[in-house]
Amino acid sequence: MPKVVNERRVISVVVMNESSVLARVTALFAGRGYNIESLTVAPIPESEMSHITIETKGGVKVMEQITKQLHKLIPVYKVIEHEEMVEKEMVLIKFPIAENLSNVAALCAAYNGGIVNVGKEMVIAQVADEPKRVKHFIEAAQRYNPCEIVRSGVVAIER
Amino acid sequence: MKMSGAQMVCEAIIAEGVKTVFGYPGGAIMHVYDEIYKQNGFEHILNRHEQASVHAADGYARATGEVGVAMVTSGPGFTNAVTGLATAYMDSIPMVVISGQVPLSLIGTDGFQEIDAVGISRPCTKHNFLVRTLEELPRVLKEAFYIARSGRPGPVLVDVPKDITVEIGDFVYPDTVNIPSYKPTYKGNNRQIEKAVEAIKSAKKPLLYIGGGVVLSNAADLVRELAEKTQIPAVETLMARGVMGAKNPLLLGMLGMHGNYSSNMAMSETDLVISLGARFDDRVTGKLSEFAKYADIIHVDIDAANIGKLVDVDFPIVGDITKVVEKMMPLLDDVNPDRYNAWREILKRYNELHPQSYVDSDEVIKPQWAIERIGELIGEDAIITSDVGQHQMWAAQHFPFDRPRQWINSGGLGTMGFGFPAALGAKRAHPEKTVINITGDGSILMNMQELVTAAEYKIPVINVILNNHFLGMVRQWQTFFYEKRYSETDLSFQPNFKALAEACGGIGYDVTTKEEFDAALKDAIEQDKVCFMNVQTNRFEDVLPMVPAGGALFNMMLPQKTESHREEK
Numbered sequence: 001m002p003k004v005v006n007e008r009r010v011i012s013v014v015v016m017n018e019s020s021v022l023a024r025v026t027a028l029f030a031g032r033g034y035n036i037e038s039l040t041v042a043p044i045p046e047s048e049m050s051h052i053t054i055e056t057k058g059g060v061k062v063m064e065q066i067t068k069q070l071h072k073l074i075p076v077y078k079v080i081e082h083e084e085m086v087e088k089e090m091v092l093i094k095f096p097i098a099e100n101l102s103n104v105a106a107l108c109a110a111y112n113g114g115i116v117n118v119g120k121e122m123v124i125a126q127v128a129d130e131p132k133r134v135k136h137f138i139e140a141a142q143r144y145n146p147c148e149i150v151r152s153g154v155v156a157i158e159r
Numbered sequence: 160m161k162m163s164g165a166q167m168v169c170e171a172i173i174a175e176g177v178k179t180v181f182g183y184p185g186g187a188i189m190h191v192y193d194e195i196y197k198q199n200g201f202e203h204i205l206n207r208h209e210q211a212s213v214h215a216a217d218g219y220a221r222a223t224g225e226v227g228v229a230m231v232t233s234g235p236g237f238t239n240a241v242t243g244l245a246t247a248y249m250d251s252i253p254m255v256v257i258s259g260q261v262p263l264s265l266i267g268t269d270g271f272q273e274i275d276a277v278g279i280s281r282p283c284t285k286h287n288f289l290v291r292t293l294e295e296l297p298r299v300l301k302e303a304f305y306i307a308r309s310g311r312p313g314p315v316l317v318d319v320p321k322d323i324t325v326e327i328g329d330f331v332y333p334d335t336v337n338i339p340s341y342k343p344t345y346k347g348n349n350r351q352i353e354k355a356v357e358a359i360k361s362a363k364k365p366l367l368y369i370g371g372g373v374v375l376s377n378a379a380d381l382v383r384e385l386a387e388k389t390q391i392p393a394v395e396t397l398m399a400r401g402v403m404g405a406k407n408p409l410l411l412g413m414l415g416m417h418g419n420y421s422s423n424m425a426m427s428e429t430d431l432v433i434s435l436g437a438r439f440d441d442r443v444t445g446k447l448s449e450f451a452k453y454a455d456i457i458h459v460d461i462d463a464a465n466i467g468k469l470v471d472v473d474f475p476i477v478g479d480i481t482k483v484v485e486k487m488m489p490l491l492d493d494v495n496p497d498r499y500n501a502w503r504e505i506l507k508r509y510n511e512l513h514p515q516s517y518v519d520s521d522e523v524i525k526p527q528w529a530i531e532r533i534g535e536l537i538g539e540d541a542i543i544t545s546d547v548g549q550h551q552m553w554a555a556q557h558f559p560f561d562r563p564r565q566w567i568n569s570g571g572l573g574t575m576g577f578g579f580p581a582a583l584g585a586k587r588a589h590p591e592k593t594v595i596n597i598t599g600d601g602s603i604l605m606n607m608q609e610l611v612t613a614a615e616y617k618i619p620v621i622n623v624i625l626n627n628h629f630l631g632m633v634r635q636w637q638t639f640f641y642e643k644r645y646s647e648t649d650l651s652f653q654p655n656f657k658a659l660a661e662a663c664g665g666i667g668y669d670v671t672t673k674e675e676f677d678a679a680l681k682d683a684i685e686q687d688k689v690c691f692m693n694v695q696t697n698r699f700e701d702v703l704p705m706v707p708a709g710g711a712l713f714n715m716m717l718p719q720k721t722e723s724h725r726e727e728k
């Protein structure tokens with residue numbers, strides 16, 4: 001078995017919509033020593049299920065265990081270890097209004113985003129893109145002195 | 160029918176066919192206890208500690224294969240039950256524990272005796288429920304029993320807030336369960352099974368590696384047939400003792416840290432491991448990179464997560480042992496059992512070279528002798544439970560287990576204090592059998608209050624205390640690996656075990672000679688009363704063979720051969 005150490009992986013977990021299900025999933029990761037890089041969860045429309053997307057890291061064996069252990073949880077319907085996926089992440093960044101706003105807007109536009117709110121002292125920009133591009137965007141945004149950055153975590157869908 | 164939540168709990172227990180419930184009341188569960196008082200569908204046994212209630216329910220489940228039930232109150236009642244849940248969880252024992260909880264309106268307020276039971280028990284239950292409405296209570300109870308016994312069995316906790324036990328509502332106990340997200344795999348993939356059978360037919364040195372899953376699946380007879388048909392030798396894990404039967408010539412013995420020489424050598428030299436319901440625990444495998452180094456591995460397990468977890472598997476089969484072995488049998492009609500003659504010869508020679516043995520003594524009772532003696536005097540009729548330590552390993556090594564469910568011990572969690580309450584459960588399930596807890600002077604004190612329970616309910620369990628005045632197993636490690644610094648393991652200060660038993664309404668025996676041992680055991684069987692047999696053994700006996708933790712299975716510390724060596728057939 002080839003050992004790829006700490007490869008980044010994205011897993012989707014479809015679960016029954018019940019109160020403690022998220023705790024079960026995260027406790028499993030904590031208890032068995034698996035990483036969670038990011039996690040998102042929301043109900044699946046018109047169903048009694050929720051979709052959890054987990055970004056994690058691990059070798060082949062660890063990934064196999066993670067999916068199998070998730071499967072064992074009673075309220076888990078489906079575990080998808082993404083191979084060919086479309087993935088997106090969103091980021092909101094607050095900039096001081098004193099920054100060069102047209103440059104900020106141009107930067108956001110380059111990442112398919114834009115300024116979504118303008119206040120007295122701050123503007124808020126939003127970008128939703130592939131996680132890698134979001135990371136680049138955040139790096140590029142550093143020169144405009146961002147005062148707050150909030151990332152959403154990854155959502156993914158298999159192609 | 161209209162009834163209270165408390166009544167629903169009782170009705171569900173009756174509907175599930177449970178005859179005995181073990182428990183302990185308290186504020187949050189009092190309404191249920193009020194209903195227990197009024198009904199006569201099951202008996203309730205009041206243990207003297209919640210941990211014991213859960214172990215007793217566990218022992219009942221292990222002895223019967225049916226779901227054991229325990230009941231506790233909220234807060235400390237529940238936390239006392241946690242060790243019992245974890246013990247059952249590690250050994251995949253079907254059990255339902257019902258705990259009281261503070262009323263819904265108080266949850267989250269740090270109310271009196273409020274503790275987050277589902278939070279605490281999440282990692283040590285197969286599943287758990289906090290009941291939120293009376294309407295869902297019947298369904299939750301039904302699902303709890305179903306989840307506990309289906310697939311890979313395990314303990315399930317149902318946490319019931321007090322106000323729900325008071326509320327009145329309609330009760331219909333569901334006939335069926337529908338949990339769309341939970342569908343255990345039983346059948347086993349046909350193609351994989353065929354491939355595995357081909358591998359068996361072309362192997363030269365195959366080995367059956369039998370685990371507790373065979374007991375849980377009630378597959379012992381089938382597995383014996385498989386072995387007999389193919390003449391493939393077998394090793395058992397600690398949890399599988401009794402599956403093959405001690406007299407079975409194909410059984411090499413127990414493998415692992417305290418496995419016998421031929422078993423561990425067989426695992427080291429086999430070219431095909433046929434793993435049935437075993438999970439490659441570190442106490443079994445030793446150093447993983449040396450484990451079954453020359454073998455392909457067939458792994459049959461109902462839990463897919465067990466397969467490939469620790470070793471790479473060549474023929475993974477997810478399914479119930481019974482179903483899978485049933486499918487294998489006809490495919491093996493044309494197997495030639497002579498094919499493995501040379502292999503069995505090698506193993507026979509290994510066994511002659513280093514049989515399971517110990518040096519007996521005329522001066523003092525050797526623990527191994529005591530265990531063999533119990534086997535000789537009662538043997539097949541007994542159910543043996545045990546605690547954790549040297550006595551447990553000696554029992555596993557030396558008792559002639561003849562059938563599954565005859566040997567009940569905490570293998571996965573290694574819980575001292577398990578044996579006595581588990582024996583109560585086993586005895587309640589099988590009153591016709593002699594139930595003996597082989598225990599240590601350390602372990603027995605961890606649930607000794609059960610003397611009172613046993614005396615009150617007339618549950619005549621025999622506790623054979625192999626008394627070495629030590630936390631012996633820890634002492635053994637200190638001897639070997641800590642230069643004999645016996646830090647906090649010396650139990651020279653002892654209670655008067657005989658008086659202790661008598662003070663609680665049982666019988667006590669002080670035993671120092673073999674004659675006294677025989678006399679006490681015979682008397683204990685006749686007396687039909689709970690007892691402590693306080694058996695003085697030599698202090699510094701070691702459990703051998705031993706594979707030091709993390710070492711390769713074939714590197715065993717072996718017993719010395721001397722004149723008075725007693726070898727087993």
Ligand SMILES: Cc1ncc(C[n+]2csc(CCOP(=O)(O)OP(=O)(O)O)c2C)c(N)n1
Pocket residue numbers: 546547548549550551573574575576598599600601602603625627629630631632633
């Ligand atoms: C609850 C619990 N605490 C601690 C241990 C660690 N432990 C394992 S064996 C052992 C010694 C047991 O002593 P005793 O019951 O006298 O058995 P012996 O080994 O002497 O036969 C201890 C302390 C354990 N297994 N369980």
Ligand SMILES: [Mg+2]
Pocket residue numbers: 548599600601625626627628629630631
């Ligand atoms: Mg001891």
